[in-house]
Amino acid sequence: GAGVSQSPSNKVTEKGKDVELRCDPISGHTALYWYRQSLGQGLEFLIYFQGNSAPDKSGLPSDRFSAERTGGSVSTLTIQRTQQEDSAVYLCASSYRGFYNSPLHFGNGTRLTVT
Amino acid sequence: AQTVTQSQPEMSVQEAETVTLSCTYDTSESDYYLFWYKQPPSRQMILVIRQEAYKQQNATENRFSVNFQKAAKSFSLKISDSQLGDAAMYFCAYRGSIQGAQKLVFGQGTRLTINP
Numbered sequence: 001g002a003g004v005s006q007s008p009s010n011k012v013t014e015k016g017k018d019v020e021l022r023c024d025p026i027s028g029h030t031a032l033y034w035y036r037q038s039l040g041q042g043l044e045f046l047i048y049f050q051g052n053s054a055p056d057k058s059g060l061p062s063d064r065f066s067a068e069r070t071g072g073s074v075s076t077l078t079i080q081r082t083q084q085e086d087s088a089v090y091l092c093a094s095s096y097r098g099f100y101n102s103p104l105h106f107g108n109g110t111r112l113t114v115t
Numbered sequence: 116a117q118t119v120t121q122s123q124p125e126m127s128v129q130e131a132e133t134v135t136l137s138c139t140y141d142t143s144e145s146d147y148y149l150f151w152y153k154q155p156p157s158r159q160m161i162l163v164i165r166q167e168a169y170k171q172q173n174a175t176e177n178r179f180s181v182n183f184q185k186a187a188k189s190f191s192l193k194i195s196d197s198q199l200g201d202a203a204m205y206f207c208a209y210r211g212s213i214q215g216a217q218k219l220v221f222g223q224g225t226r227l228t229i230n231p
Contacts, residue, residue: 033218042206042223043160056217089158100148100212101167104219106160 002026004107006092012113013082021077021110023092029105031098032075034067037089037109046090049075050098082114117142119209121222128197129230135182136192136225138207146212149183149190150219154204163205166190194227202229 005024034046045059049069069075089111093104119140128134151163166174182191208219
């Protein structure tokens with residue numbers, strides 16, 4: 001597609017429920033990233049994919065968080081047993097190869113609210 | 116680990132004036148890229164400008180320019196002739212060539228307000 005697409009745009013869920021956030025990167029981009037942005041804060045790295053593998057999962061905050069990528073394209077971030085502190089905007093980005101000189105292209109994010 | 120610091124949580128400027136946003140970073144690498152991203156209320160991160168550490172010449176993109184001081188590890192963004200559409204959060208970001216080259220490390224952001 002023309003840009004990185006994320007769905008849903010907004011998600012409200014009850015504490016303890018599981019949620020899935022979807023990211024559809026720019027066609028041909030092999031690198032995909034998930035970031036979390038809490039209210040008024042900077043972006044916190046969660047996980048990086050190169051193709052279908054995730055060489056860097058260092059930012060996932062707990063084992064309730066997991067992500068997968070299939071077909072080298074769409075990625076899903078899953079949060080199990082959501083907590084109120086999980087409320088944030090989850091941003092996805094993709095880049096052509098993941099080389100340091102390749103800029104990241106971001107989606108509009110999913111705003112997750114846990115009540 | 117690399118860190119990025121933006122010491123100005125908020126800045127404001129009169130329309131048509133010039134404003135400079137500050138950014139410092141810490142790294143042991145010699146080659147890396149630095150970026151400024153803009154985030155309007157739409158939430159999308161928009162690349163404003165980028166600078167490779169090995170290039171001495173400061174990058175410019177129309178009204179946006181940077182002052183890159185490698186020895187001081189400083190990377191400030193200058194916006195000339197500020198426009199109402201420039202109002203947004205601005206994030207400075209670092210991407211190394213060796214360690215963690217895959218991910219961007221972001222500062223905490225500066226909220227820029229443009230006064231008409």
